[in-house]
Amino acid sequence: MTHIYNFSAGPAVLPKEVLTRAAAEMLDWHGSGMSVMEMSHRGPEFISIYKAAERDLRELLAVPDNYKILFMQGGGLSQNALIPLNLVGHKPQPATIDFIHTGSWSGKSIKEAGKYASVNIAATGKTGVPPVAEWKLTPDAAYLHMCTNETIDGVEFAFENGVPAGLAGVPDEVLLVADMSSHILSRPIDVSKFGLIFAGAQKNIGPAGVTIVIVREDLLGKALPVCPSAFDFKLVADNESMYNTPPTYGIYIAGLVFQWLKQQGGVAAMEQRAIAKAELLYAAFDADDFYQTRVEKPYRSRMNVPFYLKDESKNEAFLAGAKARGLLQLKGHKSVGGMRASIYNAMPIEGVQALVDYLNEFAGR
Amino acid sequence: MTHIYNFSAGPAVLPKEVLTRAAAEMLDWHGSGMSVMEMSHRGPEFISIYKAAERDLRELLAVPDNYKILFMQGGGLSQNALIPLNLVGHKPQPATIDFIHTGSWSGKSIKEAGKYASVNIAATGKTGVPPVAEWKLTPDAAYLHMCTNETIDGVEFAFENGVPAGLAGVPDEVLLVADMSSHILSRPIDVSKFGLIFAGAQKNIGPAGVTIVIVREDLLGKALPVCPSAFDFKLVADNESMYNTPPTYGIYIAGLVFQWLKQQGGVAAMEQRAIAKAELLYAAFDADDFYQTRVEKPYRSRMNVPFYLKDESKNEAFLAGAKARGLLQLKGHKSVGGMRASIYNAMPIEGVQALVDYLNEFAGR
Numbered sequence: 083m084t085h086i087y088n089f090s091a092g093p094a095v096l097p098k099e100v101l102t103r104a105a106a107e108m109l110d111w112h113g114s115g116m117s118v119m120e121m122s123h124r125g126p127e128f129i130s131i132y133k134a135a136e137r138d139l140r141e142l143l144a145v146p147d148n149y150k151i152l153f154m155q156g157g158g159l160s161q162n163a164l165i166p167l168n169l170v171g172h173k174p175q176p177a178t179i180d181f182i183h184t185g186s187w188s189g190k191s192i193k194e195a196g197k198y199a200s201v202n203i204a205a206t207g208k209t210g211v212p213p214v215a216e217w218k219l220t221p222d223a224a225y226l227h228m229c230t231n232e233t234i235d236g237v238e239f240a241f242e243n244g245v246p247a248g249l250a251g252v253p254d255e256v257l258l259v260a261d262m263s264s265h266i267l268s269r270p271i272d273v274s275k276f277g278l279i280f281a282g283a284q285k286n287i288g289p290a291g292v293t294i295v296i297v298r299e300d301l302l303g304k305a306l307p308v309c310p311s312a313f314d315f316k317l318v319a320d321n322e323s324m325y326n327t328p329p330t331y332g333i334y335i336a337g338l339v340f341q342w343l344k345q346q347g348g349v350a351a352m353e354q355r356a357i358a359k360a361e362l363l364y365a366a367f368d369a370d371d372f373y374q375t376r377v378e379k380p381y382r383s384r385m386n387v388p389f390y391l392k393d394e395s396k397n398e399a400f401l402a403g404a405k406a407r408g409l410l411q412l413k414g415h416k417s418v419g420g421m422r423a424s425i426y427n428a429m430p431i432e433g434v435q436a437l438v439d440y441l442n443e444f445a446g447r
Numbered sequence: 448m449t450h451i452y453n454f455s456a457g458p459a460v461l462p463k464e465v466l467t468r469a470a471a472e473m474l475d476w477h478g479s480g481m482s483v484m485e486m487s488h489r490g491p492e493f494i495s496i497y498k499a500a501e502r503d504l505r506e507l508l509a510v511p512d513n514y515k516i517l518f519m520q521g522g523g524l525s526q527n528a529l530i531p532l533n534l535v536g537h538k539p540q541p542a543t544i545d546f547i548h549t550g551s552w553s554g555k556s557i558k559e560a561g562k563y564a565s566v567n568i569a570a571t572g573k574t575g576v577p578p579v580a581e582w583k584l585t586p587d588a589a590y591l592h593m594c595t596n597e598t599i600d601g602v603e604f605a606f607e608n609g610v611p612a613g614l615a616g617v618p619d620e621v622l623l624v625a626d627m628s629s630h631i632l633s634r635p636i637d638v639s640k641f642g643l644i645f646a647g648a649q650k651n652i653g654p655a656g657v658t659i660v661i662v663r664e665d666l667l668g669k670a671l672p673v674c675p676s677a678f679d680f681k682l683v684a685d686n687e688s689m690y691n692t693p694p695t696y697g698i699y700i701a702g703l704v705f706q707w708l709k710q711q712g713g714v715a716a717m718e719q720r721a722i723a724k725a726e727l728l729y730a731a732f733d734a735d736d737f738y739q740t741r742v743e744k745p746y747r748s749r750m751n752v753p754f755y756l757k758d759e760s761k762n763e764a765f766l767a768g769a770k771a772r773g774l775l776q777l778k779g780h781k782s783v784g785g786m787r788a789s790i791y792n793a794m795p796i797e798g799v800q801a802l803v804d805y806l807n808e809f810a811g812r
Contacts, residue, residue, distance in 0.1 A: 086480030090487040093695055098474070101482050105473035109466050115451030115773065117466050119654040119700065122455040122776050155520040155656060158675055159691040163675030178476030194676055255812065284692055289484040291520060291656045300674040308673045310528030311559055312521055327649055330458055335484065348751030408480065411487050 088432035089120045091233055091386060091415070091424040092264065092285040100338040118334045123327050131330075132323070135337030142340060143266075144274050145296055150319040152295040153333050155326070158187070158263045158282035160313070161293060162194035165259060165278065168227075168315045170199045170224045171304035180204040184239075185232030186209055186417060187261060189272040198306070199224060210378035211239050211428035215247035225257040225277060231265035231383055233285070236375075236422070238265060238383035244272030257301075265385045266294070267343060268427055270351040277301055285385070286426050287311055288336035291329045324435075343427065352427050359425050359434045360384040364439045372445040390420035397421075400444055407440055448775035455597055456751060456780070456789040457629065457650040460798075483699045488692050496695075500702030503768060507705060507713055508631075510661055511637050513649035515684040517660040520691070523552070523628045523647035525678070526707035527559035530624060530643065533680045535589045536669035542589040545569040545621075549576055549604075550641030551782060552626060557592075563671070564589060575624050576604050579613035580761045590622040590642060596630035596748055598650070599742075599780045601787070603748035605632060609637030622666075630750045632661070632708060633685070633792055634718040642666055651791050652752070653701035656694045660714040708792065717792050724790050724799045725749040731803045737810040755785035764787075765809055772805050774798075 088095040099378045104167045111118050114127050121128040138149050145151060156164065170177040178200040181192045184207045190206040195201050202220045219226065230246065231238040234381065240247040252258075257277040266281040273279065278297045286291035295315065302316040311317055323333075364382060368387055374390045375382070391397060400421070404412050415421040425434055453460040474481050479492050484494040499694050501516050510516060521529065535542040543565040546670065551573045560566050567585045570577040577678045584591065593612065594604040605612040617623075622642040631646040638661060648657035660680065667681040676682055682690045688698075708717065729747060732738045732754055739755045740747070756762055765786070779785040790799055 088481055088485055090485065090490070092484055092692065093484060096482065101474050101484075105470045108470035108473065115449075115775070116453055117461060119458060119466075120453055120455065120460050123458060123655065123735055125776060129624075134558045155522065155694075156523075156675075157520065157674070157691045160520070160675055160677035163677065164697055165677075197672060222607060229466055282692065284695075289694075290488065290692045291697055307562060308470070312525035312528065312530075326522045327647065327655045328455065329520075329654075329697070330649075331654045331696070345550050369630070408478070422615060 083438070086408045086410060087429070088410045089423045089425070090411035092282070093290045093421060094285050094426050095428045096288070096335070097339065097342045097428045100335065100342055104335060110280070110289065110368070112258050119331045121330065123324055123330050128330055131334050131337055132328075135333055135340055138340035138344060139294070141203040142343055143271060143273055143296070147260070148299050149273060149296055150299060150302070152297065152315060152318045153323040153328055154293045154295055154313070154318060155291060155329055156313065157290070158261060158280065159190065159295055160294070161261070161280045162191045164309070164313045165227075166195050166198035167313070168305045169259070169278070169301060171300070171306050173222065173224045176200050178202055178220045178225045180220050180226040182211070182217065182226070182228040183207070184229060184237045185235030186372055186415075187232055187234065187263070188227070190228040191229065191261065193422070195227070209235065209376055210237060210381035211381070212247070214251040216422065217252070219252070219256060223256070224346060225259045226261045227261070229261040231262065231385055233264040233424075234388075234418055236268055236383040236386045236388040237381050238385070240273070240380050241269060245275045249275070259447055265383070267349055267352060268356050268385055270349050283332060285337055286425070288339050289332045292332035292336055321424075333363050338340050338355060342388055355431065356384040356427070358424075359429065359431050360387070362431070362434050362438055363387055363423060363425065366441045369447065373441065385426055386422060386424050388414055388420055388422045394420070404440060407436070409440055450801070451773045452794070452801055454788045454802070455776035455788070455795070456804060457647070458655045459650050459789055460576060460793045461700070462704065462707045462793045463655070465681065465700065465707055468703055468770065469700060471675070484696045488689055488695050493695055496699050496702055499796050500600045500698055500705055503702065503705035504659070507598060507708055508636060508638055508661070513572055513664050514638060514661050515664060515667070517662065517680060518688040518693055519678070519682045519683060520656060520660045521678065522658055522698075522800060523626060523645065524555065525561070526561065526645045526660070528558045529674070529678045530592075531560050531563035531589075531678070532674040532678070533670045534624070534643070534666060538587065538589045538673050541565055541731070543567055543585045545585050545588045545591040546581065546595040547591070549594060550600030550779075551604045552597055552599065552628070553592070553594040555624065556594065560592070572602065573680070574605040575602060575746035576611070576742055579616040580609070582617070584617070584621060588621070590624045591617070592624045592626070594626040596627065598629040598789075599753070599783060600750050601742050601748040602746050602753045603750070605745050606634060606636070609635050610640045614640070617712070625707055632714055632717060633721050634748055635714050637729055648697060648701055650789070653704050654697045657697035657701055720796065721749040721790075721792070725752070726795050727796070727799050727803055728788060728790065730750055731806045734812065735810070738806065750791055751787060751789050752783055753779055753783060753787045759785070769805060772801070774802055774805055
């Protein structure tokens with residue numbers, strides 16, 4: 083059988099070791115006689131699974147003690163509403179939220195935030211991130227939102243010392259909120275420089291249906307009165323993500339992914355692999371003009387790589403040939419067209435090499 | 448090894464056939480080379496899984512064509528906010544919502560609804576459901592909310608012809624909203640008599656993290672402006688539950704449960720089994736006063752059976768002996784104490800018989 087490599091942008095490829103273990107434990111977790119899906123979320127078995135997942139994620143990202151890690155439901159999209167609902171109450175109403183607009187996901191965040199606050203687009207970039215010196219920040223804004231990796235557009239912030247490059251030019255009192263859905267755990271980050279980081283799980287963490295929120299403790303407790311209790315960060319934090327029944331099986335799978343990441347050497351090792359995979363792939367696009375990419379080089383995502391055939395009449399033939407070679411889910415997002423290869427942590431370099439071999443073959447090189 | 452029977456109130460026991468199949472398909476669903484967790488929610492493989500699940504649930508509950516079935520995130524608890532946010536807009540603001548208060552879950556719904564509407568408790572019952580003639584309904588209320596099976600308190604509405612008994616005494620124009628989280632799919636219901644039915648999956652449907660909402664089409668499109676888009680029923684319905692990335696793996700497991708239910712004979716067969724299991728279990732409590740139950744007989748839940756030892760100093764010994772016999776998760780909810788046996792669809796009668804044997808043994812009968 084052809085080896086399958088799955089380039090889906092999310093839900094996305096998971097480590098084979100994780101899936102193998104999940105299959106083996108499906109009917110009987112550690113001699114408990116129960117599937118993880120069947121366990122009460124308040125029983126000792128699931129509590130041990132939850133605490134291990136929380137501890138391992140804290141270790142992987144070096145999350146400081148004054149930050150809570152929440153395992154929520156609703157996806158990244160829901161956070162576009164839930165973050166304003168939880169954070170704008172720290173300022174007099176109506177508050178203003180600043181945004182850096184670098185693609186589809188920050189665009190969705192801007193649209194939704196307008197239901198709860200005034201919105202200021204501090205800077206816009208379509209093929210890269212505008213330099214910090216050009217950001218027009220609002221004095222006393224509730225926070226500054228950025229999507230540090232745009233899944234659809236393939237624009238990733240350049241980072242220095244675990245924070246967006248040039249961030250020293252932003253006043254210390256500006257509260258940073260970052261949507262890291264599609265590149266969390268792919269590089270070291272300095273959590274202490276952010277007020278809140280969030281990520282839908284279905285790219286680099288685990289199955290769809292789990293959303294991770296990492297939030298500084300002093301930001302809890304100011305939810306607007308209309309915020310649903312189930313999504314009030316303080317209630318979720320005070321109840322260790324069990325104010326509501328949490329998505330237990332998704333948390334279990336995420337925990338297995340965290341264990342796998344630790345065995346692989348953690349996020350520093352992941353970053354080295356991501357650099358190697360991205361260099362290999364972009365080189366195939368840069369070789370000549372058969373393929374095209376649209377993102378400026380410093381902002382090329384290491385995780386999501388949109389590309390276009392110069393002759394788009396060959397798109398269907400390209401995708402059919404890819405599928406025949408076991409290279410799956412390469413079609414680009416409907417809003418931007420073309421192709422996209424998502425090469426998350428769980429994508430082995432052998433998969434990228436297989437894609438590069440096919441890119442060269444299809445280009446007749 | 449002792450046979451394990453898991454009486455958890457939720458997350459809860461799942462059919463062994465479902466878990467066995469999920470384990471077998473974990474690494475490669477139907478020759479796709481992908482786990483269901485790895486599939487794009489917009490790809491043909493997952494779309495086929497989703498459509499089958501929706502179709503099977505529609506068939507099992509005989510859901511009319513003018514009702515939408517939504518697969519959402521956030522759990523039953525979140526619906527306590529999301530239903531007012533989506534439905535009160537049909538009336539002038541501030542609207543009033545009527546409630547029948549029969550236990551912990553309707554109590555939580557009442558508290559949360561107060562954030563979005565005026566609340567009227569039309570009737571209260573602690574050990575049963577007050578007769579319809581005593582309900583004090585508000586003229587022109589937005590809707591009437593009832594929890595038709597209280598998971599914690601074990602109070603279940605009596606049903607006639609698929610609706611709460613005596614419902615003919617309620618004016619036709621009253622919009623009924625029912626929380627059926629813990630007894631959905633355990634008996635036939637007449638969906639056409641309700642405006643909205645909802646259920647967290649983690650009792651009779653599948654894993655935690657999926658919430659089912661069945662809603663009449665004409666109720667869509669009136670969400671309050673502060674309702675998060677990800678939870679706007681109309682947006683969810685218009686996008687076939689894919690406005691946001693849905694909890695794909697949970698939907699897949701729910702779909703396998705629906706297939707299993709159809710093979711077992713559907714909800715009519717489930718009801719017969721539920722009656723047999725409940726009669727067997729309650730008889731063990733009624734034999735003498737060693738055990739006590741607190742719910743009036745017509746309202747005894749067939750799904751969740753709270754019970755108490757007359758001599759509560761023996762509680763720990765009872766639970767330890769149960770565990771030694773493979774009878775798990777029998778401790779009652781912390782808010783009411785005692786014991787609770789949840790005997791959902793996936794609990795075989797052999798499990799109830801094993802519990803009854805132990806109840807008799809422990810009582811020295």
